[in-house]
Amino acid sequence: MSSNISKQTLQRLPLYLSYIKALPADAPKNISATMIAEALQLNDVQVRKDLASVSSSGKPKVGYSVKDLIAELESFLGYDNVDDAIIVGAGSLGKALLNYGGFKEYGLNILAAFDLCSEPEEFQGKTVFPIEQLETVCRRMNIRIGIITVPASNAQEICDNLVKSGVRAIWNFAPVHLVVPEGILVQNENMASSLALLSNHLREELKR
Amino acid sequence: MSSNISKQTLQRLPLYLSYIKALPADAPKNISATMIAEALQLNDVQVRKDLASVSSSGKPKVGYSVKDLIAELESFLGYDNVDDAIIVGAGSLGKALLNYGGFKEYGLNILAAFDLCSEPEEFQGKTVFPIEQLETVCRRMNIRIGIITVPASNAQEICDNLVKSGVRAIWNFAPVHLVVPEGILVQNENMASSLALLSNHLREELKR
Numbered sequence: 001m002s003s004n005i006s007k008q009t010l011q012r013l014p015l016y017l018s019y020i021k022a023l024p025a026d027a028p029k030n031i032s033a034t035m036i037a038e039a040l041q042l043n044d045v046q047v048r049k050d051l052a053s054v055s056s057s058g059k060p061k062v063g064y065s066v067k068d069l070i071a072e073l074e075s076f077l078g079y080d081n082v083d084d085a086i087i088v089g090a091g092s093l094g095k096a097l098l099n100y101g102g103f104k105e106y107g108l109n110i111l112a113a114f115d116l117c118s119e120p121e122e123f124q125g126k127t128v129f130p131i132e133q134l135e136t137v138c139r140r141m142n143i144r145i146g147i148i149t150v151p152a153s154n155a156q157e158i159c160d161n162l163v164k165s166g167v168r169a170i171w172n173f174a175p176v177h178l179v180v181p182e183g184i185l186v187q188n189e190n191m192a193s194s195l196a197l198l199s200n201h202l203r204e205e206l207k208r
Numbered sequence: 209m210s211s212n213i214s215k216q217t218l219q220r221l222p223l224y225l226s227y228i229k230a231l232p233a234d235a236p237k238n239i240s241a242t243m244i245a246e247a248l249q250l251n252d253v254q255v256r257k258d259l260a261s262v263s264s265s266g267k268p269k270v271g272y273s274v275k276d277l278i279a280e281l282e283s284f285l286g287y288d289n290v291d292d293a294i295i296v297g298a299g300s301l302g303k304a305l306l307n308y309g310g311f312k313e314y315g316l317n318i319l320a321a322f323d324l325c326s327e328p329e330e331f332q333g334k335t336v337f338p339i340e341q342l343e344t345v346c347r348r349m350n351i352r353i354g355i356i357t358v359p360a361s362n363a364q365e366i367c368d369n370l371v372k373s374g375v376r377a378i379w380n381f382a383p384v385h386l387v388v389p390e391g392i393l394v395q396n397e398n399m400a401s402s403l404a405l406l407s408n409h410l411r412e413e414l415k416r
Contacts, residue, residue, distance in 0.1 A: 010408055014400035018383040022361030040385045078407035096304035106403045144410055153230030168413060169406045175226040177248045185409040187402045192222035194395045195314045198377045199286035200218055201393040202352055205376060 009050045014106070015040060016051070017073040020066055032063035079107040085171075086143050088158045089150035090115035090128045093173060097147060099124050111141060138165035147171045148178075159186075217258045222314070223248060224259070225281040228274055240271035287315040293379075294351050296366045297358035298323035298336045301381060305355060307332050319349060346373035355379045356386075367394075 016036055023031070033048040040047075051058060051069070054076040058064045074080050082104060087094045090113040097103075098113050113128045114137075121128045129137055137143070146162035148155050148170060155174035162170060169185045172178055175192045224244055231239070241256035248255075259266060259277070262284040266272045282288050290312060295302045298321040305311075306321050321336045322345075329336045337345055345351070354370035356363050356378060363382035370378060377393045380386055383400045 005408070007405065010404050011398065011401035014383050014398070014404050015385060018360035018400070022359065041387055042385065077404050078411060083407055083410060092308050092310055096308050100300050100304050102300055103399075103403070106400050107407050108403050145406055151230065152226035169409045171402060171406060175222050177223060177250065179249055183413070185406065187405050189397070189399070189402055190219065190222070191311075191397070192226070192314050193219035194379060194397055195311070195316050196218050196222050196285050197215065197395050198353055198379060198393065199291055199315050200213070201377045202291060203286060205391070 005053050009053060012042070012046075012050055013054065013073055013077055015042075016047070017070065017077065020073075021070055023066065027066070029066055030063045031066050031069070033058070035063070077107065079105065082107050082109045083145050084141060084143055085110050085145035085147055086134075086138065086141075087113040087147040087149055088115075088131070088134065088162065089113070089148065089174075090123065091149060094147075094149035095123060097149065097173075098126055108145070110147070111143070112137065134161055135165040138162070138167060142166070144168045145171065147173070149173045152176045213261050217261060220250070220254075220258055221262065221281055221285055223250075224255070225278065225285065228281075229278055231274065235274070237274055238271045239274050239277070241266070243271070285315065287313065290315050290317045291353050292349060292351055293318050293353035293355055294342075294346065294349075295321040295355040295357055296323075296339070296342065296370065297321070297356060297382075298331065299357060302355075302357035303331060305357065305381075306334055316353070318355070319351070320345065342369055343373040346370070346375060350374070352376045353379065355381070357381045360384045 019036060019040055020031060033051050034044050037044040037047040051064065055064060055069055055072040057068050085108055087098055087110055094113055098110055103110060112126055114131045114134050115128050117128060117130050119130060144167060146167040148158055150158050152174045155172065155176045156178060159170060159178045159180060163180060163184055170178065172186055172188050175190055178186050180186055227244060227248055228239060241259050242252050245252040245255040259272065263272060263277055263280040265276045293316055295306055295318055302321055306318055311318060320334055322339045322342050323336050325336060325338050327338060352375060354375040356366055358366050360382050363380065363384045364386060367378060367386045367388060371388060371392055378386065380394055380396045383398055386394050388394055
């Protein structure tokens, strides 16, 4: 097993995991890289290489034990080791993410949110803290993942505060490019860019 | 103005728009590509080229009128021409998106959702229809954008049904690779892949 895995491989591993976890209960107990590649319409050699980087249990002509491969992928992806995170920006997107239960399955537990308010407020069982308490709460809870859902104009300032509060990885939903010190990861989730592609596709079609 | 714009340019345009829209009211009335590039830490030449592809109003040494550039970007990105969409899968993510008001600002109006249910149900002012009514409703409302938030194992079947129902662009939140006929655009929003990158970053740091 390699500890240096490419970003591309890391992004494909959840696809493999979700596919093999969704196999019917009466499916064969073993699966080959070729079968996964065919089902997901991916390159055979690439899938084989990706799986070899997280599992050493594959056998020639037999393939992988489905049960073992699920455990290996989940462990590799950190799904068995849930990371705590907080959200800054409790607008409609922030609240939607705060309230979305599905992230736990992927190893992410969103504990609380922060926004402009004079004292802590409850929202569907989670707390929205005043933004002034960001550093205190992050330090106390040892938070290392921060999710940014504030407007674009405030995102860099919030990002700087998160880094100052000990956060090492930032999931950014604001449509801006964030500047961070070395060693901090920013993962951008730019829904506006996605929507621009969808909308452009429809307009290009209309022109034809 | 060019009608053939690269995917990369299209994805950067919302960044420029959100930046210039967030400028303070007392900021200068004109802005140059260089100023935008500096603020967003992007390449000067690239920003200049991107803007030239959507606007013909920039003047040497003066730059762009902020007001005109906002209007040109919004029009180019289709924000002034809202597209109707539907969601398939009214689980927690589907409901969060259905209930999120922020997409309208980006030209997307989510009208309704579909899920397994025996008759239409109301959810916070929007309707969740039985999945059997997908084609009828899409045809009647002339829906061209479908959002998939069903589990990975059902996503391809839903995708096929959307295409059969006249949908031309698919925003896919299920962690699978979808196979579509030529001419249909699939935009993947793979949150599981994003979380894999964040989580891996934290684990790599711990090893040091």
